[in-house]
Amino acid sequence: MPHSFAWREEYRLGINSIDQQHRHLFEIVERIAKLDAASSSKEELRQILGELSQYxxxxxxxxESYMESIQFPELEQHRKIHQDIxxxxxxxxxxxxxxxxxxxxLKFIIKKALIEHIVSEDIKIxxxxxxxxxxxxDYSMDLD
Ligand SMILES: [Fe+2]
Known part of the structure; x- marks a missing residue:
């Protein structure tokens, strides 16, 4: 899998909890990408895929809880995109x-579902x- 699928600084949103989880998703994907198709067992792969899906x-x-907490107006659309992914x-x-x-x-999924989603949808959050x-x-400045 080409290096372009690794985590990059430009995916950082500046929201720590979300950034950390995005990084962890990339890490799991990296483990799958590094599996040697010839010597790895299907069981091994099934296990990591299960981990990825659960995470x-x-x-x-x-x-979604974070979006709720900031009353993000496009929460429902975003939730739907998550379900589709x-x-x-x-x-x-x-x-x-x-x-x-x-x-x-997986290369295709990572590109569509992980990278494109972060740079085009999560960025809106x-x-x-x-x-x-x-x-x-501004409001608290007005109060001063
Ligand atoms: Fe998202």
Whole structure:
């Protein structure tokens, strides 16, 4: 798997809890990418894929709680995108009989579901939380 699928600083949102989880997702993916298709067992792969799928759910749920906490206006759309990613992931994986095929599909999934999602959707959470913080700062400045 090319290096371009590794975590990059530009994916950082500046929201620590979410950034850490995104990093961890990339780490799990990296472990799958590094599996040697010839010598790894399907059981080994199944285990990591299970871990990835579970962690993805936990992460989405935490991210949704964060969006709720800042009253993010596009929460419902974002939640729907998360559900679609989970379905897309499960569908792609369950239709791939070999480790090599799963690794190939995974590249596509990572690009679509992880990287593109972070840079095009999760970034909106960051922008909104920044805007909100600015409003709060402006408001408290008015009080001075
Ligand atoms: Fe998200």
């Amino acid at each position: 993805m759910r936990e992460h989405f749920s935490d991210e 989970i379905e897309f992931f499960n569908h792609s994986i369950s239709n791939s009989p070999t480790i090599a095929m799963i690794q190939t599909k 960051k922008l909104y939380s920044m805007k909100k913080k600015e409003l709060v700062d």
